[in-house]
Amino acid sequence: MAGADITITVDPALHIFVAAPNRRPDAAVGTDATSSLGHVVEALGVPLVEVGELLVDGRPARAGHVPVSGEHIEVRRLAFPQRVGGPLRFLLDIHLGTLARRLRVLGIDAAYETPDIGDAALAARSAREKRVMLSRDRGLLHRRELFAGAYVYSHEPAVQLDEIIERFQPELAPWTRCTACNGVLRPVTKEEMRDRLENGTVENYDTFAECESCGRAYWRGAHSASLDAIVEQATRNR
Known part of the structure; x- marks a missing residue:
């Protein structure tokens, strides 16, 4: 991207994904006048699955909007609880086996892939079975074919479980x-x-x-x- 011709303010809750210079309010970012707002946000490092409202000069905008020079973009975190179309079902990658077992203890539908089948196959299963992809792999969560996705912020399984329950508020049916x-x-x-x-x-x-x-x-x-x-x-x- 050439020319610092738009400004972006990213919700502090999303700063984990963003390089330090772009965490400042009204950070200057270049565009090429053809890339969508969704592409601009992902180029900053933020997976769209973590983004809630997008504002352009204070007005709601879609990810397909093409920013033009002088616009100010505000990127807000997704509001909780997050709702998905249809039954709430999850798919976890190979690194979240303990979280998968804990979700199952609570009666939550949590498919878990082992051994590692690769990002493309995981995304395809998410789309085919309409499962929310849970992962700490930011690249995986950028894949367009996902039905839905969520970044797991913590390394600790107990905290991870709290995150998912707070975010999705699933019905619990232990054992x-x-x-x-x-x-x-x-x-x-x-x-x-x-x-x-x-x-x-x-x-x-x-x-x-x-x-x-x-x-x-x-x-x-x-x-x-x-x-x-x-x-x-x-x-x-x-």
Whole structure:
């Protein structure tokens, strides 16, 4: 881009994506008079999935607007809660396995790709299955074919979970999904479990479930205190 002919103010919440010189209010940025506003914002480093309202000289504008010399652009962070069309379902990349398991503990549909299948395949699955792509990979979140996406800001799984719950405010249904494969759990009787589990387990517990997809068995009491704490924290904050 040539010529510093527009000014941009980026929401401080988005400064993590932007080089220091462009974090100043009214930072001068060059355009070529053909690139869209969306392209200009992404060239600054901000994924459009993190952008809410775009203002041009104080008026709302679309990402397809082509800035002209003298305009002032304001880039605002996405407002929460974020809504997506249709059921809320997630897709997580290979680096977010712990977050995927924690979402599943809460009954949230969270597909997880391992091994790494590459950005193109992840974006295609997001579009095909209408899943919100969760990632810390900024390049992946720039891909146009994504159904929807969200940057995961924290490195810490507990904080990551808080981020996603605050941002999307999903319905919680703890202990209804398989933490291993994301399948739905169905109740099963003690008699159905008797031949599959050790006698002590069957005799000491009364409530059992089985994953409809992979057949893994679950029973209350099999969950660690840390998983119980995840559920307690998430439900208390709702």
